[in-house]
Amino acid sequence: MDGMVYIASSGAEQMLNAQNVHANNLANIKTQGFRADLVQMQAREYEGEGFASKAFVMSEDAAVDFSTGDIYPTGRELDITIKGEGWFVVQTQAGTEAYTRNGGLQINQDGTLSVGGKLPILGTGGLITVPPYEKFDIAGDGTISIIPIGGTTPVILDRVKLVNPEPNTLYKGHDGLIRSSTAEEAEPDSNVRLVGGFLEGSNVNAVDAITSMISLARQFELHLKLVNFAKENDQANATLLSIA
Numbered sequence: 001m002d003g004m005v006y007i008a009s010s011g012a013e014q015m016l017n018a019q020n021v022h023a024n025n026l027a028n029i030k031t032q033g034f035r036a037d038l039v040q041m042q043a044r045e046y047e048g049e050g051f052a053s054k055a056f057v058m059s060e061d062a063a064v065d066f067s068t069g070d071i072y073p074t075g076r077e078l079d080i081t082i083k084g085e086g087w088f089v090v091q092t093q094a095g096t097e098a099y100t101r102n103g104g105l106q107i108n109q110d111g112t113l114s115v116g117g118k119l120p121i122l123g124t125g126g127l128i129t130v131p132p133y134e135k136f137d138i139a140g141d142g143t144i145s146i147i148p149i150g151g152t153t154p155v156i157l158d159r160v161k162l163v164n165p166e167p168n169t170l171y172k173g174h175d176g177l178i179r180s181s182t183a184e185e186a187e188p189d190s191n192v193r194l195v196g197g198f199l200e201g202s203n204v205n206a207v208d209a210i211t212s213m214i215s216l217a218r219q220f221e222l223h224l225k226l227v228n229f230a231k232e233n234d235q236a237n238a239t240l241l242s243i244a
Contacts (some may be wrong), residue, residue, distance in 0.1 A: 026210070028176075033103070033202070036202070061140065068101075068169070082200070083193045089161040092119065098178060100115060100177055109221070110129075113144075125159075126198065129217075131148060134147045137212075143158075143160075
């Protein structure tokens with residue numbers, strides 16, 4: 001009996017974990033630039049002495065869907081999105097670099113340009129500070145320029161750092177930011193282009209996520225039925241042995 005229970009219970013546990021992943025994806029369906037998490041599982045034989053008579057289900061390293069989300073117009077001068085592949089670079093609370101596709105920029109009280117008023121977005125020269133201005137503009141190559149208050153001539157402040165590292169070197173942290181698995185910081189890529197007045201939405205497909213959750217719920221029920229069947233089978237065997 002224990003072999004069937006072991007297989008079924010490990011499978012049920014992974015079905016719950018997979019449901020949590022899809023639930024988190026659905027919860028972020030309105031999060032700008034969000035990248036959906038993918039679930040990967042595989043069957044593994046139980047390692048130990050004797051024959052490999054048992055197996056269990058285990059989760060593989062989490063993967064991320066790096067496909068782009070839909071973009072939509074906002075008309076806001078501080079909203080930018082990336083055309084095609086590429087990433088914005090932000091500075092984390094630990095002082096390290098991380099990547100995001102969220103281009104909803106804000107200017108903090110100290111003048112620092114940030115994503116959503118939280119994480120500073122980096123330029124090729126580091127942190128970007130924006131003085132009071134009459135007009136703000138970000139060009140397609142990421143160049144930031146303003147017309148200062150009382151001025152008439154545009155002044156270039158910096159250039160948004162845009163990178164495009166290989167997807168197989170990237171992973172998502174618990175904070176939702178994308179990071180590089182290498183120790184080196186990505187170099188700016190001049191091929192990455194921006195569009196102003198637009199934002200990119202989440203790449204989560206609500207229909208696919210809900211369908212997957214329904215399928216996982218049914219598989220979870222099936223695993224529980226196997227556990228109950230193993231219990232009933234064990235009780236029947238115990239009854240037969242007691243008669244003998």
